Amino acid sequence: MRGGALLLLALSAAFVLSGCEREARRFTTPAQNSTGSETGQRASSNQPGAPLRGGVEQPLRNISPFERNAFAVNQGKRLYRWYNCNGCHASGGGNIGPPLMDAQWRYGSDPASIFATIMQGRPQGMPSFGGHIPEDQAWQIVAYVQSMSGQLRKDVAPSRSDSISTNQPENARPKLQPQPEQPPAPTPPGAR
Numbered sequence: 001m002r003g004g005a006l007l008l009l010a011l012s013a014a015f016v017l018s019g020c021e022r023e024a025r026r027f028t029t030p031a032q033n034s035t036g037s038e039t040g041q042r043a044s045s046n047q048p049g050a051p052l053r054g055g056v057e058q059p060l061r062n063i064s065p066f067e068r069n070a071f072a073v074n075q076g077k078r079l080y081r082w083y084n085c086n087g088c089h090a091s092g093g094g095n096i097g098p099p100l101m102d103a104q105w106r107y108g109s110d111p112a113s114i115f116a117t118i119m120q121g122r123p124q125g126m127p128s129f130g131g132h133i134p135e136d137q138a139w140q141i142v143a144y145v146q147s148m149s150g151q152l153r154k155d156v157a158p159s160r161s162d163s164i165s166t167n168q169p170e171n172a173r174p175k176l177q178p179q180p181e182q183p184p185a186p187t188p189p190g191a192r
């Protein structure tokens with residue numbers, strides 16, 4: 001009787017423990033959200049390395065494949081520094097490039113627009129990274145850029161930097177409603 005009770009207890013414990021499931025962490029999830037062909041045109045002749053000719057990949061869908069993956073968003077934060085995005089955009093507050101932490105978006109705040117900006121570049125400054133960085137890394141940067149203005153869930157956005165930072169952590173920032181940037185008003189004739 002005692003052996004049967006122990007066996008029953010062991011089977012019950014095994015059954016209960018088999019129901020526990022850990023978070024599925026995908027560290028090597030490929031982005032697979034591009035056309036697979038270089039159909040987009042570069043909008044900038046500036047490039048971060050040896051100039052490349054030809055088009056760049058465009059997104060298939062307006063969905064960031066990493067916006068719900070905390071590991072990928074943190075990788076995007078690391079890549080943001082590695083590819084010197086902070087050289088122009090500072091830590092998101094803007095410098096010679098536009099700020100990424102506010103509600104004003106010159107070329108669009110949706111994932112496809114941010115991806116196109118990274119891969120194709122933009123006139124008067126933003127380099128074209130298409131062909132210079134892998135697509136999955138570009139999508140990780142897209143997810144991180146979205147987190148800078150509070151567009152991602154708080155449990156996905158990075159909580160702190162590993163270096164000295166004067167900004168609030170991304171998961172503590174309020175969600176801002178993106179607004180298209182208004183062009184400057186034209187100067188009236190005869191005015192200085």
